[in-house]
């Protein structure tokens with residue numbers, strides 16, 4: 161019995177009153193259902209719109225309207241330096257220097273650019289490890305790089321098997337890496353697995369990969385803005401993410417990359433290049449001898465998509481004020497409360513299995529629930545009650561209470577509704 165929590169409305173309200181971050185909810189638009197705010201637990205798929213998104217966007221539209229091409233050089237955020245303004249807040253979120261991070265492109269595009277740099281098979285060292293049930297885009301990207309290099313994925317792409325409950329066990333990861341040894345070129349894993357919500361030990365995995373002379377890269381789509389990260393100190397080689405999930409920057413908006421300084425500072429790291437990665441001292445001399453920007457900036461291809469990035473800035477500004485460490489503290493108790501309610505209630509405990517690890521150090525905010533019978537029908541009833549969660553075949557509902565705009569009362573309301581549906 162977990163004595164930290166109580167199964168009551170009043171208790172949920174009391175936690176909300178004590179929550180130092182509760183005012184941040186006011187900074188977001190909450191969609192409505194039948195005239196009432198929905199309970200939005202889908203920030204792991206598409207985060208909500210910050211109210212300031214419009215102001216940030218309008219300011220750049222105004223600059224374009226009034227200055228035309230001059231917008232590149234005027235205003236408080238001139239477009240020629242526009243990629244620089246997201247560096248500080250992103251570096252705080254991922255635990256890096258500003259030189260190691262840049263926002264650009266979309267997630268799968270960046271994955272390709274990073275694989276082009278960091279998947280360099282040579283001799284026997286050709287193998288790549290990904291996890292079973294990886295997000296298809298990541299799997300496809302890796303396979304395509306192997307094929308382009310004449311390496312057969314059927315033989316050399318190692319799929320790290322999950323335990324029967326969906327768990328990626330650290331022992332298994334360690335064993336697989338050490339078995340492959342000198343044949344391993346790269347391990348590419350998620351920070352937080354999108355289906356199960358498991359948070360992996362990035363530091364340990366990176367260390368194990370390095371011990372056999374391989375590289376370690378991470379897809380942080382479900383980790384950034386969800387859990388604090390320390391990519392530089394963890395010695396991660398490279399990472400990428402998207403900004404439209406926990407980062408609330410809008411559908412399809414700009415991604416970002418992390419390149420560890422030991423690669424970013426070296427002019428010998430191979431990369432696909434474009435004019436925006438050329439050193440900004442001489443970029444506009446338009447010479448064709450490539451002189452890379454130091455750090456992650458050298459991977460930029462094109463000039464910045466200002467309108468998307470403007471909205472990204474609006475969101476990052478909120479994260480800077482809230483602070484990822486404080487958000488994580490709240491997140492642990494918000495998700496802990498949800499877990500408590502599901503596991504302590506006899507009916508729910510009987511009908512629902514949580515596949516996300518119960519140890520808070522092995523998960524972010526998401527819980528993935530297996531609904532043992534009639535999952536799809538139960539999911540649809542939740543939706544019709546104004547609860548936004550998502551459905552993953554064959555029987556999983558993913559529930560992601562996010563600390564920026566969700567409340568303990570949201571969690572309680574979800575629990576009461578699910579209990580009502582299951583008891584019918």
Ligand SMILES: *Cc1c(COP(=O)(O)O)cnc(C)c1O
Nearest residue numbers: 266267268295297354379381402
């Ligand atoms: C969300 C997500 C994607 C989506 O890729 P896009 O290029 O942004 O469409 C890819 N991989 C993972 C692991 C994701 O969670």
